[in-house]
Amino acid sequence: MSGSNEFDVLVVGAGAFGLSTALHLKRRGVASVVLIDKNPFPSLDAASNDTSRIVRPDYPDAFYANLGRETFTAWNSDPVFRPAFHKTGRIMAGLPGDGFVAATLETLQSIGVPGLEPLDSAQVARRWNGLNGPMKNWNMYYNPEAGWANARQGLELAMKEYIRLGGRFLVEDITSLLQEGQSVTGVYTASVAAGAYTPQLVPRIGAQIHPVGFAIAHWRLDKKEQETWKDHPVVDLHHNGYFFPPNSSGLMKMGVGMAGYGNAPDENLVSKPLRCHDRIPAAAEKHIRWILSQTAPALAEKEFFDVKVCWDGMTADGHWLISAHPELEGLYVAAGGSGHGYKFLPIIGKYIADLVDGALGADFEAKWRWREGTSEPRDVIQGRPIVDLNLALGARNELAKL
Numbered sequence: 001m002s003g004s005n006e007f008d009v010l011v012v013g014a015g016a017f018g019l020s021t022a023l024h025l026k027r028r029g030v031a032s033v034v035l036i037d038k039n040p041f042p043s044l045d046a047a048s049n050d051t052s053r054i055v056r057p058d059y060p061d062a063f064y065a066n067l068g069r070e071t072f073t074a075w076n077s078d079p080v081f082r083p084a085f086h087k088t089g090r091i092m093a094g095l096p097g098d099g100f101v102a103a104t105l106e107t108l109q110s111i112g113v114p115g116l117e118p119l120d121s122a123q124v125a126r127r128w129n130g131l132n133g134p135m136k137n138w139n140m141y142y143n144p145e146a147g148w149a150n151a152r153q154g155l156e157l158a159m160k161e162y163i164r165l166g167g168r169f170l171v172e173d174i175t176s177l178l179q180e181g182q183s184v185t186g187v188y189t190a191s192v193a194a195g196a197y198t199p200q201l202v203p204r205i206g207a208q209i210h211p212v213g214f215a216i217a218h219w220r221l222d223k224k225e226q227e228t229w230k231d232h233p234v235v236d237l238h239h240n241g242y243f244f245p246p247n248s249s250g251l252m253k254m255g256v257g258m259a260g261y262g263n264a265p266d267e268n269l270v271s272k273p274l275r276c277h278d279r280i281p282a283a284a285e286k287h288i289r290w291i292l293s294q295t296a297p298a299l300a301e302k303e304f305f306d307v308k309v310c311w312d313g314m315t316a317d318g319h320w321l322i323s324a325h326p327e328l329e330g331l332y333v334a335a336g337g338s339g340h341g342y343k344f345l346p347i348i349g350k351y352i353a354d355l356v357d358g359a360l361g362a363d364f365e366a367k368w369r370w371r372e373g374t375s376e377p378r379d380v381i382q383g384r385p386i387v388d389l390n391l392a393l394g395a396r397n398e399l400a401k402l
């Protein structure tokens with residue numbers, strides 16, 4: 001990085017974690033903060049830069065459920081973020097035998113989330129007439145205290161506020177952090193929040209963060225369909241896929257959760273992320289159409305507007321890695337969003353700034369600690385098989401030839 005130590009804190013990566021950190025440092029009065037990204041803002045390589053992300057407190061672990069409530073309140077009430085939030089509620093669904101839905105509902109009830117409603121498929125169809133698929137014996141409930149954020153808009157609003165508060169943003173590709181003995185040179189404090197690219201930058205990180213690609217597809221609704229779908233909730237079929245009501249351009253989106261994709265893995269099976277890929281494997285498309293056939297059959301054959309494979313940094317246990325580096329003084333890591341980090345954009349930087357200030361609570365430190373040596377090479381992460389993307393796309397090409 002060019003320049004010298006003219007700033008108090010350097011933050012690498014302007015996605016949800018880095019941008020939120022930079023914003024909260026400015027909000028608490030740190031005089032000089034520099035936020036760097038390798039791409040013009042918003043970065044085409046950021047998991048955080050997309051049309052939509054779910055905002056929900058629905059976690060079986062009360063720790064994240066409480067954090068989810070905190071961020072839901074922030075999306076609803078912080079004037080910086082409110083314009084990007086859509087409080088549509090969310091249907092959490094599980095296939096027969098999947099205990100996740102019941103465990104999550106129990107946690108939400110135990111922490112006092114209001115308005116939770118267990119529903120069956122007939123009740124769902126009566127209430128939201130686009131959702132008239134069989135959903136046979138699915139376990140479901142509706143949580144009104146949830147919705148979705150326009151992800152790109154959320155980033156843009158956060159950046160606008162950060163700049164208004166006097167923060168600086170630079171475009172520079174950080175290829176390594178210069179070390180001198182036990183510290184990072186040229187900076188007093190550095191926080192690396194480079195998402196799926198973090199393993200390439202942080203010494204000793206090993207296999208704690210696995211860059212994993214996930215498939216998404218958008219399709220467009222006509223005016224009549226938009227009218228039908230406009231007041232519908234987000235629908236999330238646990239471990240399979242989730243879809244959003246239409247955005248202001250009439251686009252609906254589904255993300256596939258049943259498998260992740262890897263690329264050129266090293267000996268620990270840690271892959272190299274790719275820029276969002278404009279093809280998806282045949283199995284992903286098939287799964288999207290199957291979920292729609294079960295939930296909203298009228299949409300199951302829609303032509304896709306676009307398809308992509310987008311990358312996030314996944315940890316083996318789903319807890320983020322938000323920690324001081326064990327060896328390099330002044331270096332912090334804030335990454336491993338693990339497929340659920342975006343929704344915390346309004347609040348996560350507060351906790352990262354607490355860490356830098358030495359004031360992060362013990363329970364947070366324990367969840368997000370440096371976990372070197374605890375991760376083995378793995379081709380299944382959080383129960384999802386990690387499939388080689390090139391092979392999976394190859395299979396698609398073969399299919400296309402038949």
Ligand SMILES: Cc1cc2nc3c(=O)[nH]c(=O)nc-3n(C[C@H](O)[C@H](O)[C@H](O)COP(=O)(O)OP(=O)(O)OC[C@H]3O[C@@H](n4cnc5c(N)ncnc54)[C@H](O)[C@@H]3O)c2cc1C
Pocket residue numbers: 012013014015016017018019036037038039043044045046047048049052053054055172173174175193194195196197198201214215216255310311312334335336337338339340341342343344
């Ligand atoms: C398909 C998909 C669907 C998801 N759905 C949801 C959801 O519904 N709800 C939810 O809460 N979460 C969701 N997530 C997870 C969420 O998007 C991520 O956990 C979160 O956005 C990660 O934020 P981040 O700041 O860690 O990383 P990113 O947003 O990836 O930001 C990292 C930044 O670092 C920059 N960078 C990388 N290398 C360098 C370098 N060498 N020098 C300088 N800059 C660098 C990149 O350009 C990028 O801007 C989803 C993720 C994916 C992939």
